[in-house]
Amino acid sequence: MKELIAYILQFGNLNQQQIDLILSKSTALNLQKHEYFSEAGRTPKQVGFVVEGVLRGCYYNNKGEEITRCFISENSLVVDYLNFEAGTSSSEYLQACTNCTLLVFSKQHWEELSKIIVEWDPIKNKMVQLCMYQKSRKGPVISQDATSRYLEFMENYPSLINRIPLVYIASYLGVTQQSLSRIRNNIR
Incomplete structure (x- = not known):
C-alpha cells in the first residue's frame, strides 16, 4: 500500500485522513499468469495499481493474430480508462504476463473519491494522463530491422x-x- 501512496503523492499533496480514505476504498487483487484484468467485449469495471508483476495490453488484428501493444509493470495504473469512464466495451485485453498483485478501485469507489477529496480530481487526472501515455507509447518502428x-x-x-x-x-x-x-x- 505504501507504493500506491508514494505513487499518488507524486501528483499532489494529501493529508493522512485523505490517504487513509483512499486506502480504504482499494482492495487487493491477485491475478495468476495469463488471467485477465479486463477483456475485449466487456466494460472495464475497475482501476488497478500494479504492486507486483507485469501486465500487457493486447488485441487481435483483422487476421486473428494476437498483437501485444504495451507492457505495464510495478508502480503504474492499469485500466482501459476511456471505456471505464464511458461505460463502454473495450476492444483490447489487459492480461497478466506474470503473477500479479494489484490494488483495485471499483468504479463506484473511484468516483466517490472525487466527491469526498477536493484535491483528488487534479491528482487523478495527472495519474490517468501518465497511464494513457504509457499505454499509448508506440511499439517498435516496423521499418527498423x-x-x-x-x-x-x-x-x-x-x-x-x-x-x-x-x-x-x-x-x-x-x-x-x-x-x-x-x-x-x-x-x-
Whole structure:
C-alpha cells in the first residue's frame, strides 16, 4: 500500500485522513499468469495499481493474430480508462504476463473519491494522463530491422527481458518467437 501512496503523492499533496480514505476504498487483487484484468467485449469495471508483476495490453488484428501493444509493470495504473469512464466495451485485453498483485478501485469507489477529496480530481487526472501515455507509447518502428527493434526494447524495458514470456516480446516486436530466439543468440 505504501507504493500506491508514494505513487499518488507524486501528483499532489494529501493529508493522512485523505490517504487513509483512499486506502480504504482499494482492495487487493491477485491475478495468476495469463488471467485477465479486463477483456475485449466487456466494460472495464475497475482501476488497478500494479504492486507486483507485469501486465500487457493486447488485441487481435483483422487476421486473428494476437498483437501485444504495451507492457505495464510495478508502480503504474492499469485500466482501459476511456471505456471505464464511458461505460463502454473495450476492444483490447489487459492480461497478466506474470503473477500479479494489484490494488483495485471499483468504479463506484473511484468516483466517490472525487466527491469526498477536493484535491483528488487534479491528482487523478495527472495519474490517468501518465497511464494513457504509457499505454499509448508506440511499439517498435516496423521499418527498423528486428535486431534494432529488440535492442530498443531492451533499452526501454530492461527489467522485463527475463520476466515475461518470449512469445509476448516477439508479439510486441512483430516477429516470430523463433526469430526472436535467433536475434537473442546473435546478440550474446
